[in-house]
Amino acid sequence: MTMTQTRGILGARLAGASTLHLDDDLDSRSRLVVVGNGMAGARFVEEVLERGGGEQFRITVFGDEPHGNYNRIMLSPVLAGESSEDDIVLNSHDWYADNGIDLRAGVRVERIDTAAKQVHAADGSVTAYDHLVLATGSYSWIPPMNGVRTDEGELLPGVYGFRTIDETRAMLEATSRCTRAVVMGGGLLGLEAARALQGHGMHVELVHAMPWLMNAQLSREAGSILEKSVEELGITVHLDVLATEVLGSEHVEGVVLKDGRRIDCDLLVVAAGVRPHTDVAVRSGLEVERAIVVDDQLRTDDPDVYAIGECAQHRGSVYGLVAPAWEHAKVLADVLTGTNPDAEYHGSRTATKLKVAGVDVAVMGINTPERDDDEFLVISEPKRGVHLSVVIRDDKLVGATLLGDTRKVAFLTQAFDRGAPLPEERIRLLVDLSDGAGSAHGELGVADMPHDSQVCNCNGVSKGDICGAVAGGCGSVGEVMDRTRAGKGCGSCASLVKQIVEWAADGDLAEDPAASWYVPGIPMPKPELMRAIREHDLRSVSAVFAMLAPGGKDDAKSKMGLTSLLKMIWGSDYLPEKDAEFINDRVHGNIQRDGTFSVVPQMKGGVTTPAQLRRIADVAEKYEVPMVKVTGGQRIDLLGVRKEDLPAMWNDLGMPSGYAYGKSFRTVKTCVGSDFCRFGLDDSTRLGIDLETRFQGIESPAKIKMAVVGCPRNCAEAYVKDVGVVAVGNGKWEVYVGGAAGASVRKGDLLATVEGRDAVIALAGRFLQYYRENANWLERTYDFVPRVGLEKLKLVLLEDGEGICAELEAGLQRSVDAYRDPWGQDAEEPATPGQFRPSLPLVALPKVSVR
Amino acid sequence: MSVTDVSPAVVVVGRAEDVPPGEGRTFVADGEQVAVFRLRNGSLHATQAACPHAGGPLADGQTDVDVLVCPLHQYAYRWSDGSSTSGAAPIRVYPVREVDGDLVVTV
Structure with a gap:
């Protein structure tokens, strides 16, 4: 470029x-x-x-x-x-x-x-x-405060509005040298700025002139619940108080509140509204x-x-x-x-759905009853950070507020925009009651939406437009979004767009019952399959086919998933069958395009030693390894190794397998942590090594990548891992789950903030086992976590709401106990005759170019 | 293959126990590379060793009674005629049988 x-x-x-x-x-x-x-x-x-x-x-x-x-x-x-x-x-x-x-x-x-x-x-x-x-x-409106502007009328250095890309850039740049921020304004922009700055590791305090957050959109009650969620993030909130003075002559040094309190800061963001x-x-x-x-x-x-x-x-x-x-x-x-010279605009009914400081919020119309006969329904769960309310007038929805749980937003938006009839049991507006219709409820919401109802408010895309795109041959959510521009504005309707695409495309897919099966060859969903395996005491993949497959017929594409499942269920009591394993697992390396393999030794937490590096270097030279590459998982990859050389190489390395090839736990990336880094709040390397030691080699529905970082600067990318752990100081760690930075990019959801390394290892273990037992084959955590729902995960894993935590821990322990390093194991004696025999011995094949 | 060489070669490539149940191993038969598979139901199959799509090592693939799945891109090929289930180019299949514990391939 x-x-x-x-x-x-x-x-x-x-x-x-x-x-x-x-x-x-x-x-x-x-x-x-x-x-x-x-x-x-x-x-x-x-x-x-x-x-x-x-x-x-x-x-x-x-x-x-x-x-x-x-x-x-x-x-x-x-x-x-x-x-x-x-x-x-x-x-x-x-x-x-x-x-x-x-x-x-x-x-x-x-x-x-x-x-x-x-x-x-x-x-x-x-x-x-x-x-x-x-x-x-x-x-951006800058409220009158002494000292906020220099004599030239410019904003004092360190003070920013939050309206343009240039202001955003300036703030981003400031995050690298500033440590304490004050955000003025507890509306949407202020909250987003506060959360963003906090994510850069800054100490953030928020000053809001009104008695509760987002007062323009939320009721006082909802505002206080939001306040609690924001405080839980570690942002200090000061309500109902004005800032009267900005301190500092060359650069902002703090603000003085009307009640005389002084807050020190080196960055001041003014998000007190726009004009x-x-x-x-x-x-x-x-x-x-x-x-x-x-x-x-x-x-x-x-x-x-x-x-x-x-x-x-x-x-x-x-x-x-x-x-x-x-x-x-x-x-x-x-x-x-002149397309329509008589076109007129008659005002907008505004409904917004957004994510404020990590909390889902949807608001439309009024938020409190205004007339004596207005119906008002409120569900408030401060502990969960959920507040839902609707205002109904003359059987029509005239307002709704959803905080912390916006699953019903699609239906409510329709009811609000179009005056759609409301259920007699008003509570059904806010929650799904189980009445046999059960899980079909969400889909009914999409099916019931009128054809011309607007889905993407930013781009004015209707349900009909989306269905039209599907009918016109768009085969994926992404294609539909590209074609219609739905979800390309603020992106908040993306999940609704996805639901509609799935619903619209369903005609063909609905007839495929295999969609719910764990693997294509056994007609059972995962829970049923697990029950049957236990009930019939099936310990090998061939036994599963013989007992449970139609006609006892085996299926090549089901074998790998079944192997994984049996290993999880039986631990060391599983009866291994090499042919049920994918080639990677048969020879404990990742097959490359030319039929060679890659060898990645374990390097816990990405920490190595001079002796280890020397040994790797010697082995690479001895076996003429064509490429030595540092991986994204903080390890060293020896690429282009011939299958027949694998056992000897492992012997010479004398290091355990890093499992860089399996649908299994892979690696824990870490940052330098508190030992050397001047920002580190806790010992991330130690915790990373401990996690890797505990989970090494554990098979799972899809690969599992973890990371631990010593501060929210996130140098080892913990926010985008299947399990990411972030030190927040005083021995506390945030545990994020369901993050990804591969073909999908997703920031993990904060499962909990826990104290001490043992608590992190225990919670990560519970999550891992719950995922192993409940995820579909090849379903990554970034799909699994949103599918199950963060609230459900919190209920099950933190509060033991289903009483299965002890079971989860025992299940995981079984797998931990069954761990044996495969390199040490097969290096001595092949598992099957010719395990390491070349499969492409003689002809010249397309080779990966050697650098 | 030259035009004069029209008669098929019948070659002993190895012993039955060289191929573990459900797996495949590669042999050379009359200059051809052949992957031989022994399924768990006892049946034997032989195919060309490298897949036509990307040169993948077919002997490293996974099998069932109907198909062989290439390990590189998961294309599946039918034992019956070597055709691909996804419409990709077919693979060659060879007759193979067991005679006194020997694997005999006709190429």
Whole structure:
């Protein structure tokens, strides 16, 4: 890539790219000028182009920021380090050029001469228009505080708003040198900023001027439950108090609260709300109240000037969400392109679903009853961090709040948007009651949704659009999302999109009962199969086929899964059969594309010694190993080893197998921890080694990767492991489960924060055994954990809600006791005749290139 | 193979006990590499040694009464005629039998 010239600009063009412009005089198209290149402005341009507006209009877009158009909603994940900048680009500079749009990025508009119909910009340019659209959005509001600005009127260094990518970058950069942050504002943005900064290892305190968090959306009760969840994350919350002064002359040093308390900090984030950008409109003489006043066709009091998005005030309402902005864009595009000259916007009913500081929240309509005969139903479980409520008026849903559990959001959104009939037992709005319909309930929700009901609020995609994409041949959720753009905004509807795709595609799949079987060759789901194996005392794979397979017929593709299951059930009492194992397990190495194998010795916690390295080096030379590679799991891989050399190599190495080939526990990555690292809060290497010692070689439905890190900087990537352990100080460890950073990327869910290394090992063991006993074959934890649900896991593993913890521990212990290092075992005597005989002895085969 | 060499070769490649139940081993028969399998039901099968798709070592594959599954990409090939269950290119299968404990392959 040669992007040095344009580094720092999101969605920048490659250096040297240029665009030809038609001579103005030859262009008969009318001139459409858009002021504002954010989510509203750019979407409006897209909508115009979609309606063939490229033929009608010469389009100019002014953007205050130098970037292309990016997804502002996703700044929180960028700050948290969960998304990269490139992921949030919606329209790059190239896109504008390709569509013949004149993008004036980084050019601020000063005023509009509505009489002459000209736009005056800060760079001195004057641009004529026929139609002008203001989409100037909002800015971060900085409440009045002494010392927050320097004498020049700039924000004091170390103080940031949270609105743009540049502010986000500056904060990210600050996280490396700052240790204490104060976030001002306990709304959505403030909470997200607090969580993100805390994830960078900072000490975070949150100051909110109102008596409870997210007071604009939540009731006091729900707000307090959210507060508890946030405090549990380790973020200190100060409510009902204003900050009056910012300390520090060269750089922020702290804030003083109205009650006199002082909080020290070296980073201050102000997320105290946004205000519509109306300066240009005011200077241009347009009617402005709280925002720029528009009619039902988004027209201001000047007939050729329109306003959309957060800077527009329609029927007294100003919206701070993206969905109404995109509705504005659609209506205005209809009007201006003539697609529907009578299109009107009548306001938005806003329903939002989001994740705040790790907690799922969905809100719509009102959150408390307003009239005497309003029905109000509340389920509050402060201990679980769950608060659910609905407000019903005249048999219609007029409000709902879901905190900590948003499983019912799909149905409630429909009921709210469309006035769908409500169940007589109102409690069914909030929970699934078991009445025989049982698990079908969730699917009914999807099936019952009307065809034209909107699923993706960001992109206006309906259930019908999704079903249409499936019918049109899209075979995966990803394809449907690409085709329809559903789930491509804030992403919060992704699970609903998935449910609908599965439901829509179900016609064919429903007839396949094999979907529930553990392996294709035995017609039983896993629990039934396990019962049958125990009942008939089946200890080998051939015995399982003989007893349980139709006609006693064996099945090649079922053998590996059955081997794993039998090993788990019987431990050392399992009767091994080599042919039931995959080749990797037969010869204890990972088969490569040329039929050679890779040899990865155990290196617990990624910690090695000079002597071990010397031995590996000697062995690599002796056997002419073509490639020596450091693996992602913090070990050393000797690649390209001939099968016949394996036993001798193991002997020479004198090290146990690292199990880099099995559907089994693999490795524990660790960071340097407290021994040497100046940030380390606890001894992560020791704990990693202990975990690896306990779980070495244990077979599981799919591979298991773990990591332990000594602080939330997460150097060994614990947040994206099947089990990830993070030291948070004072002997406490966070245990995350279900993370992944492979073909799927998922941050693990926080299962619990526990004290002491033994507690971590015990909890990780319980989780591992529960996963082994309940996951489908090849189902990774990143699918298993969401399928089972974090709450269920907490109930079973932390509170022993099903009374099986002792059983789980015994089951795991059986496997721990059955562990024998396979290299030591088969190196002495082959398990079967010709175990290590070459299978491709003589012909030259495609070889992996040797570096 | 030259045009003059049309008669099949009948070759003893090894002993039956060289191939453990359910597994495969590779032998050379008249210059051809052949993978010989002994299933748990006692039946014998022989195929070409390397898969046509990516040169995978078929003798390292897993078996059942119907098919052989290549260890590299899990393509399955039928014992009956060497055809692939997924429509990939077929493999060659050879007649094989046991005579006095010897494995006899016709190539």
